[in-house]
Amino acid sequence: MKALIWQGKKDIRYETVPDPVIEHPRDAIIKVSTCAICGSDLHLFDGFMPGMESGDVMGHEFMGEVVEVGRENSALKKGDRIVVPFTITCGECDQCRRGNFSVCERSNRNKDVADKLFGHTTAGLFGYTHLTGGYPGGQAEYVRIPFADKTHIKIPDGLTDEQVLFLGDIFPTGWQAAVQCDIEPTDTVAIWGAGPVGQMAIRSAVLLGAKQVIAIDWVPERLEMARAGGATVINFKDESVVERLRDLTQGKGPEKCIDAVGMESHATRSIDAMYDRAKQAVMLETDRPHVLREMIYVCRPAGTLSVPGVYGGLIDKIPFGASMNKGLTWRMGQTHVNRWSGDLLNRIQEGQIDPSFVITHTVPLSEGAGMYETFRDKKDGCIKVVLKP
Structure with missing residues (x-):
């Protein structure tokens, strides 16, 4: 065959x-x-x-x-x-x-x-x-x-x-990512990555009754598809994700955050993204966890991080102290x-x-x-x- x-x-x-x-x-x-x-x-x-x-x-x-x-x-x-x-x-x-x-x-x-x-x-x-x-x-x-x-x-x-x-x-993966968030009718759900899994997570969050769904990506076709699925979109190449999320949540941050990107984050302008690429090039780090760091920073205290994005090995410089002190819940897995x-x-x-x-x-x-x-x-x-x- x-x-x-x-x-x-x-x-x-x-x-x-x-x-x-x-x-x-x-x-x-x-x-x-x-x-x-x-x-x-x-x-x-x-x-x-x-x-x-x-x-x-x-x-x-x-x-x-x-x-x-x-x-x-x-x-x-x-x-x-x-x-x-x-x-x-x-x-x-x-x-x-x-x-x-x-x-x-x-x-x-x-x-x-x-x-x-x-x-x-x-x-x-x-x-x-x-x-x-x-x-x-x-x-x-x-x-x-x-x-x-x-x-x-x-x-x-x-x-x-x-x-x-x-x-x-990809459909149950996006669905599980949203279910893991325990979405309430008052929740804002922010989703990093508007690829296939992100698109399914967007529609799953809408079906599960989120008040507001926000999709973060940079590819025009993906952003348009996300918008058609009911999401407000952020193009991270054109605007600050941190500042835009503050505006969209009245300064409180999203209650639920979904990483639909995983190990190959394509952020290009941030210092930590350049750091990851340099360490990856010399085999001192396997994955690029820019999205995880950003989610920890922007998530509302006592919020939830859901991670359907695949990680394969070792990551560096994760602000775990911020995650612990903010009382964030992590849920992840295949x-x-x-x-x-x-x-x-x-x-x-x-x-x-x-x-x-x-x-x-x-x-x-x-x-x-x-x-x-x-x-x-x-x-x-x-x-x-x-x-x-």
């Missing part, structure tokens, strides 16, 4: 790889109908995440038709149409029973490595590093789904791929996709939201390698790329 594979930093290729096969009785094989490039994939493309190996199949946002089922998998049958969550879940361990699916205790087949790095393993992930299992991803013609009897979302008739594809990652999927699927069916609004580019999988740079550099108004095998 054909797939997009990682061959090194900034080197994604469309090549032939072995077809997947059933390896465990709970497995399933799907024929991919639609997949996407996620912002998290760019961390692999740019070489910021450790544990990648030449030939790894990329992608963790995908869906398709079941074409083969393991003998112990009674939850699926051939012909079923499913979205696949990016987090692989056994459904049986203590964390899965608690609904903490992104920290499943059994699905990371490289558990010993993750235990040493993180203290405890987290879930296996599709198309990500070998720290999370090294499972082949979904930017391919076919994919093996481990623990497929639990790691799936069945899709009813009448919904297009584009409407439901993002149930596997997404517990299956905790939210039923509710979000119902919201799509009821017409509350159509996640396909975020798609700007649809191309064949064979052209996917070139789209990584287009997506990363925001060329041609690119916000979200969908690929068709």
Whole structure:
């Protein structure tokens, strides 16, 4: 079969790889109908995440038709149409029973490595590093789904791929980011980053009843999409985020702050951003945490910081004293996709939201390698790329 594979930093290729096969009785094989490039994939493309190996199949946002089922998998049958969550879940361990699916205790087949790095393993992930299992991803013609009897979302008739594809990652990620804020009707929610996850967080905060939602970015197309979703926008290249947030909150600061940027903050004019880039260049720091610092500074005392943005390693100069003395609550983590999927699927069916609004580019999988740079550099108004095998 054909797939997009990682061959090194900034080197994604469309090549032939072995077809997947059933390896465990709970497995399933799907024929991919639609997949996407996620912002998290760019961390692999740019070489910021450790544990990648030449030939790894990329992608963790995908869906398709079941074409083969393991003998112990009674939850699926051939012909079923499913979205696949990016987090692989056994459904049986203590964390899965608690609904903490992104920290499943059994699905990371490289558990010993993750235990040493993180203290405890987290879930296996599709198309990500070998720290999370090294499972082949979904930017391919076919994919093996481990623990497929639990790691799936069945899709009813009448919904297009584009409407439901993002149930596997960015829609529940934005939703969880907003839910973690415990939004009250009087709250201002400020969201750093108006990429795909930020866009979903904006609409989630609106659906959850925030009084005011503010989106912070610099790309015109993203800001316009955020405005269309109900947000007041701040272009950080044209105005001071700190001063504008003070104006919009009568000097009190936003009660809830969401970091939908993560490790590759693109702030350019601040001293701390230049400091981060210099330390990163000489491998003294892995991530660029400008957004975290700014959120701590502007957040209203006793407020909440929600962090769906991915961080991969070590960060520096975090004003933790300010966070402690202001009494800020931190909530973060990879997404517990299956905790939210039923509710979000119902919201799509009821017409509350159509996640396909975020798609700007649809191309064949064979052209996917070139789209990584287009997506990363925001060329041609690119916000979200969908690929068709």
